[in-house]
Amino acid sequence: MTDRVTAATGVADSARPDVERRVPTDGPAKETVGVRLDGVRKSFGAVRAVDGIDLTVCPGETVALLGPNGAGKSTTIDMILGLLAPDSGSIAVFGTTPHAAVRRGAIGAMLQTGSLLRDLTVRELLAMMASLYPRHMAVDDVLELMGIRAIAQQRTERLSGGQVQRVRAALALLPDPELLVLDEPTVALDVESRRAFWQSIRDFAAQGRTVVFATHYLDEADSYADRVVVLSRGRIVADGPANEIRAMAGMRTIRATIPEADDARLAALPGVRMVERRGSAVVLRCADSDAAIRAVLAVYPDAKDIEISSAGLEEAFLYLTGDGRHAGP
Numbered sequence: 001m002t003d004r005v006t007a008a009t010g011v012a013d014s015a016r017p018d019v020e021r022r023v024p025t026d027g028p029a030k031e032t033v034g035v036r037l038d039g040v041r042k043s044f045g046a047v048r049a050v051d052g053i054d055l056t057v058c059p060g061e062t063v064a065l066l067g068p069n070g071a072g073k074s075t076t077i078d079m080i081l082g083l084l085a086p087d088s089g090s091i092a093v094f095g096t097t098p099h100a101a102v103r104r105g106a107i108g109a110m111l112q113t114g115s116l117l118r119d120l121t122v123r124e125l126l127a128m129m130a131s132l133y134p135r136h137m138a139v140d141d142v143l144e145l146m147g148i149r150a151i152a153q154q155r156t157e158r159l160s161g162g163q164v165q166r167v168r169a170a171l172a173l174l175p176d177p178e179l180l181v182l183d184e185p186t187v188a189l190d191v192e193s194r195r196a197f198w199q200s201i202r203d204f205a206a207q208g209r210t211v212v213f214a215t216h217y218l219d220e221a222d223s224y225a226d227r228v229v230v231l232s233r234g235r236i237v238a239d240g241p242a243n244e245i246r247a248m249a250g251m252r253t254i255r256a257t258i259p260e261a262d263d264a265r266l267a268a269l270p271g272v273r274m275v276e277r278r279g280s281a282v283v284l285r286c287a288d289s290d291a292a293i294r295a296v297l298a299v300y301p302d303a304k305d306i307e308i309s310s311a312g313l314e315e316a317f318l319y320l321t322g323d324g325r326h327a328g329p
């Protein structure tokens with residue numbers, strides 16, 4: 001798998017005031033589309049960070065943007081939040097521009113970077129931020145939702161990395177947003193903290209709210225999202241219900257030495273999804289390895305050194321993002 005990004009440790013990034021200072025709403029919007037991206041592109045110099053993304057997120061959906069480092073997840077999120085403008089294409093959030101949605105308090109965000117204000121207790125920080133919103137969740141309710149009641153009297157500079165993440169999420173939830181956007185929110189957390197974090201977000205989503213989150217973790221996307229959108233090199237390479245993406249992750253691989261095999265013919269065999277060359281061997285990624293091996297032997301009875309194996313989650317992820325095609329011997 002790819003390298004992990006630097007852990008986020010804070011909140012209330014002063015360079016991003018629009019996201020943190022939301023104006024309250026009268027409750028969830030009634031639009032049938034929560035977030036919509038049409039042909040969105042964004043480059044930084046010669047780097048095409050986002051290269052033509054079409055994406056629709058329905059209200060109430062929890063969608064994971066899954067991808068390795070540099071896939072374009074943060075750039076996509078920053079454009080949904082109105083922090084970056086696309087070079088081309090359009091973005092709508094609950095039927096309006098991202099800026100308008102932020103202004104009317106529809107979006108709460110937890111970004112990768114930012115720092116908590118020091119010299120305040122967690123409760124004081126939440127109360128202070130709440131005072132900026134004419135309408136907001138009760139501080140006690142947010143403490144309860146994020147499971148941080150026990151640290152309410154603790155000063156922010158004394159918090160552990162995991163506690164900081166939960167306080168940052170609490171700040172994002174404070175104005176009771178219709179859309180919650182989380183950019184790799186659990187990157188610094190251990191397994192138990194991740195589980196507890198996601199249970200809190202699930203409880204929030206269960207109120208009919210829309211959640212979009214970026215992650216490197218296939219298992220996290222699988223466990224907590226209704227739908228998984230896999231990004232690679234600025235493009236969507238897979239988009240489907242979590243169980244479908246998991247099924248792809250469950251694909252099997254047939255490796256064999258097949259003299260004079262024709263790649264196009266192999267690719268057309270039943271059960272075969274993809275053909276790769278590894279020296280004299282071919283590797284077949286299969287949706288149905290039983291059907292595939294029967295077909296291979298029927299067409300190429302001379303096939304030898306046959307191995308059938310399950311793709312691990314990591315391998316499946318590399319396959320989905322296209323980063324593993326030339327890996328391995």
Ligand SMILES: Nc1ncnc2c1ncn2[C@@H]1O[C@H](COP(=O)(O)OP(=O)(O)OP(=O)(O)O)[C@@H](O)[C@H]1O
Nearest residue numbers: 005044047049067068069070071072073074075076
């Ligand atoms: N402000 C910027 N200036 C120049 N290049 C940038 C900028 N922001 C992003 N990029 C580049 O755009 C590409 C996509 O970056 P992005 O941060 O969106 O990816 P990501 O999927 O969020 O990655 P990560 O998981 O590492 O956060 C990368 O090649 C990155 O180096």
